Amino acid sequence: MSSQAATPELKAWIIEQASANRPADEVLAAMLESGWNEDAAAAILEATLTTHVAALTASGKLPPVVAVPDPLPHGTRATLWAGDREVTVIVSLAEPRVVVFGNLLSGEECDEIIALAGTRLARSETVQTATGATEVNEARTSQGMFFDRGEHPVCKRIELRMAALLNWPVENGEGLQVLRYGPGAEYKPHYDYFDPDQAGTPTILKRGGQRVASLVCYLNTPTLGGATVFPDVKLDVAPLKGNAVFFSYDRPHPLTRSLHGGAPVIEGEKWVATKWLRQGRFD
Numbered sequence: 001m002s003s004q005a006a007t008p009e010l011k012a013w014i015i016e017q018a019s020a021n022r023p024a025d026e027v028l029a030a031m032l033e034s035g036w037n038e039d040a041a042a043a044i045l046e047a048t049l050t051t052h053v054a055a056l057t058a059s060g061k062l063p064p065v066v067a068v069p070d071p072l073p074h075g076t077r078a079t080l081w082a083g084d085r086e087v088t089v090i091v092s093l094a095e096p097r098v099v100v101f102g103n104l105l106s107g108e109e110c111d112e113i114i115a116l117a118g119t120r121l122a123r124s125e126t127v128q129t130a131t132g133a134t135e136v137n138e139a140r141t142s143q144g145m146f147f148d149r150g151e152h153p154v155c156k157r158i159e160l161r162m163a164a165l166l167n168w169p170v171e172n173g174e175g176l177q178v179l180r181y182g183p184g185a186e187y188k189p190h191y192d193y194f195d196p197d198q199a200g201t202p203t204i205l206k207r208g209g210q211r212v213a214s215l216v217c218y219l220n221t222p223t224l225g226g227a228t229v230f231p232d233v234k235l236d237v238a239p240l241k242g243n244a245v246f247f248s249y250d251r252p253h254p255l256t257r258s259l260h261g262g263a264p265v266i267e268g269e270k271w272v273a274t275k276w277l278r279q280g281r282f283d
């Protein structure tokens, strides 16, 4: 790699590195090593990658960007009115889009969902995108269940609150999924969207289209462990009863950096309720 000139060779090298999944901070470090000024290197890196991604999208090699819910379209603020309750904004991250909320659910609501879900828990299944069927997944050692949308008054109230908070129609939401993790249980890093390359995905997408965002609500506070982690940006969200973490993904692709997982619970147990938002009506 030559230094200090944004030559076609340099741009080609940057694209080669990105195509080999080399992290951008490593590529930047290599440029600094060879004598680049940091601001200039960051600018050429960003411009080259943005242009490259736009070209791949235009040629159909990357899925197009779609609209996603955004709870803070006009800038970060400390509180949001969610229809029947004031919710606090604890953290807002642009890339990946992540917002941590406080006070989304009351303690009583958390307890009620746990009690209603408790009798219906089974070893968690995930949708098997190869066939569209569900299967027990070794990457997820929690137990889980799904409520139908609006199945109980507490589900309905929470779903309306989430729709108000995220400005996304309640009809575009899947029913709440409740997971219980015992000590040692975890959910290995994954993406919540359906993989476009899997054979079962077109069938899954007939009902509501792609998932475009997730809202993971903490129903209790584990004694130790159980963070929701975003490995691409080394972000850990500590689970706290009544809080929630929102994240969106505007195309079904790792470029969204929405890779996330549930770190092992070390002590105590962890309960979450996840709401997935679809592009269209999920009827």
Ligand code: PD2
Residues within 6 Å of the ligand: 179, 187, 192, 214, 216, 226, 227, 228, 229, 260, 261, 262, 263, 272, 274
């Ligand atoms: O429980 C979590 O923190 C977690 C982590 C990753 C939940 C989900 N994914 C999910 O419900 O998709």
Ligand code: ZN
Residues within 6 Å of the ligand: 190, 191, 192, 214, 260
């Ligand atoms: Zn997930």
